[in-house]
Amino acid sequence: MTRPAWDWRLSDLASVPQNGLTVFSCFACGGGSTMGYKLAGYTVLGNVEIDPQMMRIYQQNHSPRFTFLMPIQEFKLLPDSELPPELFNLDILDGSPPCSVFSTAGAREDKWGAEFAFREGQAVQRLDDLFFDFLDVAEKLQPKVIVAENVKGMIVGKARGFVSLILSRFREIGYRVQLFLLNSATMGVPQKRERLFFIAARNDQPFPALKLEFNEQPVLYGEIRSGEGKKINPDSATYERWQKKRPSDLNMGDVTEREEGKTSNFNTILLKDQKVANTLASSSVFLRVDVPQHISERDAIRIQTFPADYDFLDTDVQYVCGMSVPPLMMQRIAEQIHLQWFK
Template sequence: MSRPAWDWRLSDLSNVQKNGRMVFSCFSCGGGSTMGYKLAGYTVLGNVEIDPQMMRIYRQNHKPKYPFLLPIQDFKALPNQELPPELFDLDILDGSPPCSVFSMAGDREDKWGGEHAFREEQAVQRLDDLFFDFLDVAEKLRPKVAIAENVRGMMVGKARGFISLVLSRFRELGYKPQLFLLNSATMGVPQKRERLFFIASREDQNLPSLQLEFNEPPILYGDIRSGEGSPINPDSKTYTRWHKRRPPDLNMGDVTEREEGKMSNFNTILLKDQKVANTLASSSVFLRTDQPRHISDMDAIRMQTFPSDYDFMDANVQYVCGMSVPPLMMKKLAEQINLQWLSEK
């Protein structure tokens, strides 16, 4: 009996037929997008990553031909003659610029324009500028297609003006951009994860508009649930609140609002076997509804459709998964781009 698509291994990639398309990944983190492209038959030549720990993990799992451990601002400033010629003949330039300033959580608009370190060990950067740094790389390398992924929050409130600036910049560079809001739950991923994709083709190719429609059946948490997970600390407020949950509650915020009159803990999610899991964020807390336990690492791996033999080394499993594009989500997208745009007629 064949395994479901979400139950796969890195070793399976050796059986995937190559399509001859070349990709380079920016802001690669643990390589969620990289694995999606590889599952779709692409060759990923290398990556740019600022985080030393993520680069160690990326090297361990993906063996990139051309890894660049440096800020994207430094990468785009490298003289063209110092870069491999292959990077100037890309089919796809891929990137997921860090998106915390567009998150729906907290006082997000207060963060715009400020300088932040995305996490410890990283350089301080203006995170809302990173999208335009990525576009500068597109201007430098001139790939056939550029793909940038970001959070749904970019479509809300004042951030919509940022979208207009990004689209205008794509057009200035000679690209025809399209914008897609995709839900991973319709793409074979056991998780409701809405993400915004900017997909742009170079104008000189005269390609038609990309058509995307995904209707995979939902995969419930109970279908992928595995292992025990760590118990909730019995001395914690979370444990007390967990015992006060009611069937309609979706998260611990529903409990605290009802029982304590507080608006907090909405980032602590209650997972039900008969429901599709919520977005796996790097900072979220996921609790099982039917037992006082957190989800297991394998649950997180399967929710994000990472391979079961992925080597997380010294990193937190949920952090790496939550910071990545689900590989099966990118696989579905990459397949359509090859089918509709890159394949020879």
């Protein structure tokens, strides 16, 4: 019996036909994008990552040839002589610049242009600059294609000004760029995760306009549900609210607003078997609606389409998954780039 696409193993990569194309990944985190490219037949040469913990996990699971544990700001300043020549002949430069300052949750504008000790790499930095640092790397390496992923919030409200600046920078360094807002639920991922993708071709590449249209059958939570989750503490306020939920409630915020007149807990999702899971964020909470339990770690792995044999070492499973691009989402994109541009 053939396993569904979301139920896969790192060991499956050994049987994937190779397409001869190379990728280098910036802000690699746990390697969600890396696994997507590998599933599509690409060779991922290595990565840049600021977080030592994430780097250990990346090396454990992906065995990169070239790996750089440093901020992107330092990597872009390395002399060409200190970089492997393969990086100057890349097919794709991939990157997911940390994006929490563009999230639509909270007073995000308060963080723009200021330095904060963000969780990404436990470093004090300006996250709204990192996309431009990434493009400086692209200018240095001159890959044929650039793929950058970010949150939908970049095209909402005042953040659109940042997007205009980013598009201008793409053009300045010699690339023509397209924007795609994609929902992973249409791409075989058991999760409603909307993400913005900047996909750019170097001006000397004779590629037509890329078309990305996905309409796969949604994968419901009940199809991937597995194992026992951590029980909700029966003495907690969460348990009391969980008991007061109604069939129409989508999250604990609905309960809190109705029962207590407070606007809070909207990030605690009530997950139903007949629904597609919401975005798995590193800080979100998913509760099963039919039993007083959190989802299981195996659920989180499947929702994010990480492989069943991924070694998380001593790191929180949901944090690694929530910070990463779903491998299956990137696989679908990488396949189309290969078919429409390189094949």
